[in-house]
Amino acid sequence: MSNSVFQNVIVQLREVSDRVFGVIDTDGYVVSCTDPALLGERWTDAALKVANTSENVVTFGQKTFKAITSNTNCFEYAVFCTGIDKDAKSACVMAYIALNDAKTFYEEKHDRGTFVKNIIMDNILPGDIYIRAKELHFATDAPRAVFLVRQLGHADVATVDVLSGMFPDKTQDFVLSINETDIAVVKQIAPSTTAEELEKLAQSMEDTLKNELFIKSVIGFGTVAEHLRSLADSYKEAQTAIDVGKVFDTEKSIINYENLGIGRLIYQLPTTLCDIFLSEVFKKNSIDSLDQETLFTINKFFENNLNVSETSRKLFVHRNTLVYRLEKIKKLTGLDLREFDHAIVFKVALMVRKYLSSRDLH
Helix, strand or coil, rough: CCCCHHCCCCCCHHCCCCCCCCEEEECEEEEEEECCCCCCCCCCCHHHHHHHHCCCCEECCCEEEEEEEECCCCCCEEEEEEEECHHHHHHHHHHHHHHHHHHHHHHHHCCCHHHHHHHHHCCCCCHHHHHHHHCCCCCCCEEEEEEEEEEEEECHHHHHHHHHHHCCCCCCCEECCCCCEEEEEEEEEECCCCHHHHHHHHHHHHHHHHHHCCEEEEEEEECCCCCCCHHHHHHHHHHHHHHHHHCCCCCECCHHHHHHCCCHHHCCHHHHHHHHHHHCCCCCCCCCCCCCHHHHHHHHHCCCCCHHHHHHHHCCHHHHHHHHHHHHHHHCCCCCCCCHHHHHHHHHHHHHHHHHHHHHHH
């Protein structure tokens, strides 16, 4: 960060008070001050005291200090003013407010990561995206992929650093902490990048977290954003991919929004409509009347594309045994799974039931 940002505020403070105001960095160097003679001096002990105290305001060597912290609550700078009396503390706090605001404004204006995070979180107006992108010399039309990495079980603060190490180009790729468990990765890609390549990249992220931090994760990614303003949509798609995958593809850890299929539609349906659909499909008996063995048979039948011979071979049962089970299902539900239209209805019904069960758990 440019020290001139602090100096502009410091100059104004000199006009309203006779006290000496300034800023030191984490090493104790005076990086900005109303007294130019102090610039460049190093106050190591003062910096250590500020860094190692939980107090709001500290005094050291006839000066009062207050820390300016980063987004992760780490000591980055400290404001100081001469004197240790009550008025000095008040003056130091007021200087801190002005200097901290200047720092925040500078970072929000010039930090590309903050800019990208504001876009994907819908915290910036579409018209302002063009203006800010121009200020930051940010390419607006470059294709970008948005991945959402969700840590399962336990989360580790080191996850952001590990993922950042995988994307060293800080001008084009961004690793952004969203909350305790979620991390967004926005990567600029070549126009010819395929979905398979994006999946391999996601797999690489998952493997790295597993091997280095022993963290289990699930990663969703949306359609490629061809423009900066599309990043928010791609991020929402990545969220949807994880949420829908959690219901319909519990075995998958890498989920592409474009491969969600009918599950994406079902996930958006109201539960009342789902209940009506199930009651209309299963007029004879509820789907819950089917035992686990029958449901397992049905799923195997679908996995083998409604092929009786192949399914019976995979189930290690005689073909006639499978036919008998299918007839039993027909009597119970009124649906003959050997007929394509009936099979489609039954498949959708199973997914709707799964969706309703997931909603009941929340």
